[in-house]
Amino acid sequence: MAASTSRSGGGHRNQAVWPGYMARYEPLARLGAGMNGEVFKAWDTKEKRIVAVKRLSGTGTTGGDDLIFSGLQEVWRECRCLRTCAGIPSVVKLLDKVVPKVNSDDSFLIMEYAGRLNLRGYMQRRAHRRRRFSEAEVCRIMKELMEGVNSVHGTGIMHLDIRPENVILDDGTEDKTERRPKNKKGAIQDGELKEDDIVYKIGGFGISQKKERGPKQPEVTIATAYSAPELLLHSCEYDERVDTWGLGCLMADLLSGTGMPTFGPDDSEEKIMSKVFRVVDPKCKEIKDWAGYSGIAAEWKSKLPRQNKSKLGRIAAGSKTKLLGDPLRRRFPFWRLSSAGFEVLSGLLESNPAKRLTAAEALDKPWFQ
Structure with a gap:
């Protein structure tokens, strides 16, 4: 998962504040923020492995990061593109997605952790x-x-x-x-x-x-x-x-x-x-x-x-x-x-x-x- 720098300069938070439906994933470090989401290194407590978690911005986003709003339509589009490319070794793999029941909350994509x-x-x-x-x-x-x-x-x-x-x-x-x-x-x-x-x-x-x-x-x-x-x-x-x-x-x-x-x-x-x-x-x-x-x-x-x-x-x-x-x-x-x-x-x-x-x-x- 790509780790880039927030354009707004607001990417100062190092701790993830995740909702209860993300309890399976324990945040270890904030890798950075891109245009439409933050990226975290996390521990998958079920599969016992390191993963990268991308938080896609909904209206539940807090902390002042200037992120592009990602509604469910944008989330599904990104998932479809990643799944279409799933067989390509040089593309970071999508492992799972966590989509909230309420559209205004943040969504999460669970990716392979490809490097530091x-x-x-x-x-x-x-x-x-x-x-x-x-x-x-x-x-x-x-x-x-x-x-x-x-x-x-x-x-x-x-x-x-x-x-x-x-x-x-x-x-x-x-x-x-x-x-x-x-x-x-x-x-x-x-x-x-x-x-x-x-x-x-x-x-x-x-x-x-x-x-x-x-x-x-x-x-x-x-x-x-x-x-x-x-x-x-x-x-x-x-x-x-x-x-x-x-x-x-x-x-x-x-x-x-x-x-x-x-x-x-x-x-x-x-x-x-x-x-x-x-x-x-x-x-x-x-x-x-x-x-x-x-x-x-x-x-x-x-x-x-x-x-x-x-x-x-x-x-x-x-x-x-x-x-x-x-x-x-x-x-x-x-x-x-x-x-x-x-x-x-x-x-x-x-x-x-x-x-x-x-x-x-x-x-x-x-x-x-």
Whole structure:
């Protein structure tokens, strides 16, 4: 289950206050809060195992966390998506659900406990210790995640929230059958992960949905630094490639080595768009060539970043100050990322959805072979 940080800054509570119908599960630690619920590490007193419990916000929520309300319809949708993906090894498994009799109360999803750290925390830990990811490491991580997302898409599900907070790391060193687990033999005692044994699992299916027939899909109103350009522009013409955009952002994060979002932090949609197009489509030509662009509301088209005419004039004049080459390539030069790797990165971070790589297409690229 993904453990992410509450956007409101209200995620300060460490103790779970659960209703009586959750007595079976004993809370051990609060892992974090995402957009639509808190996540706790808990002990299943019946099955005698460690689990992750996601509390989905009903009107019974207390404590000031800015969580999206999740009625029974949203709870059932998330359960359906997780059950549809149940056979995929790289997706966190849904074990059970606890739905109250009163719709205004909180609901709970019982998930497998997939690990003590998410990818954001791991990247920040590496950045703090100045241990950048090598291209080989990035390739291995991306291949594992790409295969997982490709399998999710094979079921007809779109995740819609691919980001490091929703990727959980399991290095196999925690004993999940003990209430107060001890590290298994061979684990590194200072809390560091056994990096060669890490398995990456995808969670955070809170806004996921089944793909509708035809080009039109329900509007996604939640914007993050990992949202595809078509979602930032509030288009309803999108498909699975919104997830491969998120994977491209994640790949850029791994390569940058800062531990921070490439197009973040999450801010207004306009600021995120400005950062995105400055790097991947400075003249906004590719997105405007997309067939779905005509259906975008004028209000959102007007929020696309405008060109700096003086800079364009210097470039046209052949001034020595002109910026050479692709801005994405300048950010990740040859010494940092090979041509084969850049082919994947640029294919994922394509602002025109029709030209963006699908997960299956990306996996066929030489970089992954």
